[in-house]
């Protein structure tokens with residue numbers, strides 16, 4: 001593969017796939033680089049909600065391959081490797097990966113986020129043995145068993161609803177006094193006979209030898225759960241306690257905002273000439289799939305103008 005492109009998109013989530021689609025449709029030789037299966041977080045979501053045109057939701061495993069195929073049909077190329085570094089060289093940006101180096105005049109960083117870990121004993125040891133971030137992948141294996149979801153936001157409650165389709169009981173543990181999720185998720189969870197919300201509760205250890213068989217929890221001071229520690233039987237623990245932006249590529253080159261995200265203007269331009277940000281890695285991102293796709297569109301159009309426009313401001 002010739003390793004020089006007009007536009008390189010880093011990240012194959014919905015922001016990156018859309019940026020690649022739009023850039024290729026604009027006639028730019030475009031490469032989408034991604035470190036994992038194309039689709040990012042959406043790929044593992046059983047029912048993506050709030051995506052226009054899909055009033056009953058759509059599964060990530062349906063939407064993501066469609067977006068990938070659409071970008072490929074438009075002419076976008078793909079490379080499956082993690083971009084390790086980004087540096088300016090001779091009027092281009094050089095990208096370093098384990099499979100070789102690539103260059104482009106415009107780069108769209110759409111590297112998204114990673115789910116945070118709890119950081120408690122047992123978590124790393126039992127990862128893949130009951131500790132999971134993917135409800136749709138693992139829920140069918142847990143039919144008729146009790147499971148725990150950790151977190152009080154949209155992701156935790158949405159995934160609790162997916163888990164409840166298979167598990168005998170889903171206990172949602174969260175540290176806050178009340179859930180911060182959207183009202184529709186809170187209402188559906190409250191009405192669900194197999195989901196129990198336990199606020200003011202934190203997980204202090206994940207228990208089990210070869211597989212998860214429980215969690216040790218502590219009630220937080222001031223919460224209804226009291227201050228005691230106790231064990232809860234569970235076959236799996238699903239962790240949704242927040243997101244960490246994957247902005248390492250630009251850490252040394254731009255001032256990230258207080259959440260670690262990349263500041264951009266309305267056209268998705270960063271402080272660096274020829275570098276654009278899109279999706280949940282950019283400052284002020286709305287955190288919804290359709291917004292990430294919109295960012296990808298805006299970034300691709302801005303990159304196209306940048307490549308055309310000799311009068312592009314410094």
Ligand SMILES: Cc1cc2nc3c(=O)[nH]c(=O)nc-3n(C[C@H](O)[C@H](O)[C@H](O)COP(=O)(O)OP(=O)(O)OC[C@H]3O[C@@H](n4cnc5c(N)ncnc54)[C@H](O)[C@@H]3O)c2cc1C
Pocket residue numbers: 010011012013014015016033034035036037038039040041042045047048049050051081082083084110111112113114155156158159240246249278279280281287288289290292
């Ligand atoms: C559990 C959960 C449920 C959700 N449900 C919904 C929903 O119902 N509706 C909705 O609208 N939104 C939902 N969201 C939010 C939605 O997933 C995000 O808004 C969307 O995925 C953001 O897309 P993105 O492309 O910006 O980032 P991501 O999806 O995070 O994709 C980023 C991609 O970049 C890759 N990458 C990272 N670093 C590098 C690198 N250095 N080199 C190469 N590749 C790299 C990653 O591997 C990943 O594939 C949910 C999120 C979660 C976590």
